[in-house]
Amino acid sequence: MSFSPNLAMSAADIPGAFQTTRGIDPSTIRQKMEYDDAGHPTSTPKLVNGKPVFQIPSQYLDEYGVDANVTLSVFNAPTAPIPPLSRIQLVGSVHPVPWVKNGRIAWSITADAVRVMQLDTAPLAPAPVPSFTTGEDDDDR
Numbered sequence: 001m002s003f004s005p006n007l008a009m010s011a012a013d014i015p016g017a018f019q020t021t022r023g024i025d026p027s028t029i030r031q032k033m034e035y036d037d038a039g040h041p042t043s044t045p046k047l048v049n050g051k052p053v054f055q056i057p058s059q060y061l062d063e064y065g066v067d068a069n070v071t072l073s074v075f076n077a078p079t080a081p082i083p084p085l086s087r088i089q090l091v092g093s094v095h096p097v098p099w100v101k102n103g104r105i106a107w108s109i110t111a112d113a114v115r116v117m118q119l120d121t122a123p124l125a126p127a128p129v130p131s132f133t134t135g136e137d138d139d140d141r
Helices: none
Strands: 017-020 033-035 041-045 054-056 058-062 065-067 070-074 087-101 104-118
Touching (some): 058 070
Antiparallel strands (some): 033 041, 054 070, 087 104
């Protein structure tokens, strides 16, 4: 259940950060669609304030970790590819809309656009295994 309190703020007022969860290819990004009462997507384009919006696959990060109850959309789709796990910044005006998801408050955030702040394209590597040599202190004793 959502409602539109017509909130608007500057992107600079949003604490925390967003990070893409998968790569974004501008040639394949599609406009969001409305959902029917059963929760299924329809063929009707979703409009916010009369304008089309595009979903940005991302997660919201703050000092407490990842918040799974935040979704991000933009009015202006990215024009350049964005790699997965890139830190992105909201640009322009931001419109947060609170709604209820599984009994908890969730947020749908729509910004004018996003821009890449930091690319995280380093390959994942296994963590090194600590080694102990004879005579070293072991704090677990």
